Every structure is written in structure tokens, then in C-alpha cells.
Amino acid sequence: MNKSVKFPSVDTALLAGTSLGAGAVFLTLLGNPVNSGICISCFLENLAGALRLHGSPRMSYIRPELIGFLLGSFFMAHRGRRFRVTGGSSPLLRFFLGFFMIVGCAVFIGCPIKLILRLAAGDLTAVAALFGLVFGIWLGTRYIRAGVALDRAKNLPQPNGYILPLLSLLLLAFLLLNPGFLQQGSSGPAARHAPILVSLAVGLLIGALAQHSGFCITGGIRNLLLVNEKTLFYGVVATLISALMVSLLSGHFHFGLDAQPASHLSHGWSFLAMTLVGLAAVLVDGCPFRQVIRAGQGDVDAGITCFGMLTGGAFAVGWLMRSTSAGPTFNGKIGVLAGLIFCLTVVLALRPPTGSGPGNRRN
Amino acid sequence: MDLTHKLTLAALLLLCLTTAAMLGRHLLTLNRAPGETAAWESDSRPTLERLVARNGKIFSEVADLLKKKQYRAGFERLREIKRLHPDNPHTLVFRARLQYGSGLLAAALHSYRLAVDRQPDYADNNTPLYIGDEIMDLISEGRGKLRRELQLKPGDGRISMALEDLSYLQRRIAGGCE
Numbered sequence: 001m002n003k004s005v006k007f008p009s010v011d012t013a014l015l016a017g018t019s020l021g022a023g024a025v026f027l028t029l030l031g032n033p034v035n036s037g038i039c040i041s042c043f044l045e046n047l048a049g050a051l052r053l054h055g056s057p058r059m060s061y062i063r064p065e066l067i068g069f070l071l072g073s074f075f076m077a078h079r080g081r082r083f084r085v086t087g088g089s090s091p092l093l094r095f096f097l098g099f100f101m102i103v104g105c106a107v108f109i110g111c112p113i114k115l116i117l118r119l120a121a122g123d124l125t126a127v128a129a130l131f132g133l134v135f136g137i138w139l140g141t142r143y144i145r146a147g148v149a150l151d152r153a154k155n156l157p158q159p160n161g162y163i164l165p166l167l168s169l170l171l172l173a174f175l176l177l178n179p180g181f182l183q184q185g186s187s188g189p190a191a192r193h194a195p196i197l198v199s200l201a202v203g204l205l206i207g208a209l210a211q212h213s214g215f216c217i218t219g220g221i222r223n224l225l226l227v228n229e230k231t232l233f234y235g236v237v238a239t240l241i242s243a244l245m246v247s248l249l250s251g252h253f254h255f256g257l258d259a260q261p262a263s264h265l266s267h268g269w270s271f272l273a274m275t276l277v278g279l280a281a282v283l284v285d286g287c288p289f290r291q292v293i294r295a296g297q298g299d300v301d302a303g304i305t306c307f308g309m310l311t312g313g314a315f316a317v318g319w320l321m322r323s324t325s326a327g328p329t330f331n332g333k334i335g336v337l338a339g340l341i342f343c344l345t346v347v348l349a350l351r352p353p354t355g356s357g358p359g360n361r362r363n
Numbered sequence: 364m365d366l367t368h369k370l371t372l373a374a375l376l377l378l379c380l381t382t383a384a385m386l387g388r389h390l391l392t393l394n395r396a397p398g399e400t401a402a403w404e405s406d407s408r409p410t411l412e413r414l415v416a417r418n419g420k421i422f423s424e425v426a427d428l429l430k431k432k433q434y435r436a437g438f439e440r441l442r443e444i445k446r447l448h449p450d451n452p453h454t455l456v457f458r459a460r461l462q463y464g465s466g467l468l469a470a471a472l473h474s475y476r477l478a479v480d481r482q483p484d485y486a487d488n489n490t491p492l493y494i495g496d497e498i499m500d501l502i503s504e505g506r507g508k509l510r511r512e513l514q515l516k517p518g519d520g521r522i523s524m525a526l527e528d529l530s531y532l533q534r535r536i537a538g539g540c541e
Contacts, residue, residue: 262539325534
């Protein structure tokens, strides 16, 4: 963990968490897929499809929320003078960790945010995944304590930090102009979306608040386990409670294992998939959502991870490395196992030589 | 600002303008050319509506036989249609309806599952192909019956499979991301 990081105030973490939870269910009420008001892995799979990186029109749509997160973070970082262009820390490792994070999410059917949203909607099939995520994060904190960490980032020339915000503006133009070289489904999840401007506004708000607070689902749990620091964890709890409240008030709460949207009953694979996500997220210092936010504030390493996640989204759908309502596909299971193998190999390779402490880092 | 810098800026501006103009023209022509958007129109609402109308014609005789409860004749007619239209997933829907009419609940659930796998729009209430309500009626009726049967015959794999199909169909119809 980066020791120079200051912990945000509880108020901002609570505000970010509440906006995220309530905003996600609100987007569902306005048209986003059920329990997927906000899901970074689903959104990236949709984006990959829209860019024709996979061939399923049903999963092809440029989600304005994703653009909003990145631009909201960009504007907030600029406003708060926190826009710092850094990078150069193990780019390929980050790319593949991002790739496997999304494969893990695709096998569970959702990123850590969607995990919280599914729990808040009464979906008990997400409980095994929650245990998996916490276990993966706990494992990651054990490795951090043992001195495992990716090398430090360094300052980079300013233009590096503007590439992703500019790309998101280009995506916004694509979304509004609807050029023929993109793919957009008119049925399935792709056709389920809130009005573009509302999605964009919610995305901008949440992106700005998340940047300001440092909000991160896995980061909140990691800080709690690693240094007993609860600020971000309160944000995670706020996400759960606000989503639960809106779900209950809007009649979207459905408690149980049966008839849960976008779910399956292969709990062992849900556990393993989210273990992968938790471990990879600790190694790259943030959940998929946090990577997008960090990419907006000039973190080029997070940008590389985002490209890995986008590629993971394309492969998850294109190579069927995911789950359906029937459970995980064979490719999905292999993807999760390969991801765990990759993470553990990285951990072993980065482990400091015996006798040296956690401070002995490769720079 | 030296001359090289100025020239570079001018070239950049020129390139941006040219690219924007080309893209603008391209977008305008693309939006007018029907062939260009065919790939992503394949699942559009008008296409699906045409499909529903086409299926209505193809399966009209089977639908009549189903209404008259002439299930055996219905199955025979369906076999002929399947020979003519082997890739049409609607044969699975009619097979399910005929099986349900004939009292073959487990087989009907499995046929519905195959139909939804082949054509996910059957479980998508955003499309004209949606038959989720019809499947949910069958599920509501079948769940208790199948659970009772499983209690009587706990080792019967066919009943467990039917319950699995039922649970799968419920999750698909509940929606969400795929």
C-alpha cells in the first residue's frame, strides 16, 4: 500500500457511498438492467461490444455512466489540484491483472459494486461471492505484509494523463452521433438503459465524489483488514444501506436464492471468481471502479489496467469466459483458474528475498 | 514560438479539421445507407416484429391444432415445419406448448429452456418475442407439483433436472445482465 496516501474524511466516504448505492438503484428504476444500475464489468463488456471487440449485439452499448465516472474524476481532480500524471509501474502486469479481474467478475456476473447491489436487492446467491471477495482481499493483505507490491510509479509528462479523458469524450461523441461502425444492440441488456443525460449526470456526480473521497469497495475492506482503518469501509457500508433502502422503497427487494436476475447457483465458482477479483484488486491497488476513477485523475497505470479490463470484457463475452444463468461455462472456470495462477505467480515473483522486510522494494 | 512549432500547430489544426470533416461526411452517408447498419439492425424491434409475423404464418396450423387440443396432429405438423425450418427456435416454443398440453411438464420446461437459450429475446420483456408470462404461468403451476413428486421419488433424476430447468428459466425471466 502506498504510505503517502492520506485517508479521506468519513463524511466524503459516506457521501460517495450513499450516492453510489442510491444512484445505482435509481438508474435501474430509470431503465438500466435489474441489479446492474452500476456495474463496471458489465459496462466494460457493453463498451467492448459497442467497439466491436466481441460479436454479441445484446451486450453492446456505450454506457454513459462509464464516461461520467472518468470525466467526473478528471474535473474533480483538476478542481482539487490532485491531477497528478504518474505511471510506469509494471504496465503489463497491471494489464493482465485488470484482464483477469474482469474475467472473475464475468464468472460471478458482476463487479464488487454489483455484488453489493445484488446483496442489497436480497440476492442470497451473492453471499458466497462476498466471502470470496473478502478472502481474496485478506490474502492480498497477507502478501502486502510480506512485502509484495508492484514497483512505484513515477511522474510522467502531462499529455499521458489526458489520453483517457479525451478518449471518453470521443466515446461520448460516438454515443450521441451513433456512427455506423459501432455496434449497438436493441434487445437484451444493451437495450436496457436509463436516459443518456441522466446516466451521464449520475456518472459525473459519482465519479467526482469517488475521486474526492478515494472511494473503493476493495480498498475499504483492505484498509480495514490491513491497518484497521474504517473510513472507506464506512463508504462501502453506506453503499449497501442506501441501495437497500432504495430497493425496499421501490419494491425491488426480492429476498432469496430463487428467481434472482443475472445470477447462478454455482456458489463455489462465485467464491473463487471473487477471490480472484479481491486478490487482483489488492495487487493493482483498487477495484475496477477505482481503476476508472484513478485513470481520470492522471494515473496512467490505472489507465493501463482499464485497457486490460476492457480487453478482459471483450474476451469474457467473445470466448464465453463467463457465467450464464445456468452457471459458469468451462472457459469461464478455466479463466478463473488461470487468473488465480497468474496472480499467485506475480505474488511469488514480487516477493522480496528472504530476510528483507516489506520496505525493501524494487524501484 | 519558433517557426517549426507554428507549422506543427497549423498542421495539427488542419489535420483535425480534415478528420472532423471526413468523419462528419462519413457519418451522414452511413446513416442514410441501409446496408451499412444491417449488422446491428439484425435484432432491432422492426426485425423482431417481422419475425413474429412470419412465425405467426409458419405456425398457424400448429396453433389451431393446439387450440383444438389435437396434440398428436400438432406434433406431426411441427415435425414437418422443423424439416422446412430447421433453425427456427419457435419450433421449440410450440413443442413446449404441445408437451405441456399433453401433460409432459418436465419435457415442456426443458423445451422452453432450449428455446430461451437459442433465442434470448423470448425472456426479454423489451421485445415482441417475449413469452416470459406464459413460461411463468407454467412455472407457478409446475413448481409445487414437481417438488411434491421429488418428495415421493427422491432419487428421480428427471424431476431434479426439471426443477433445475424451472429455476434457470426463473432467473432468465428475472432479467439483469447476461
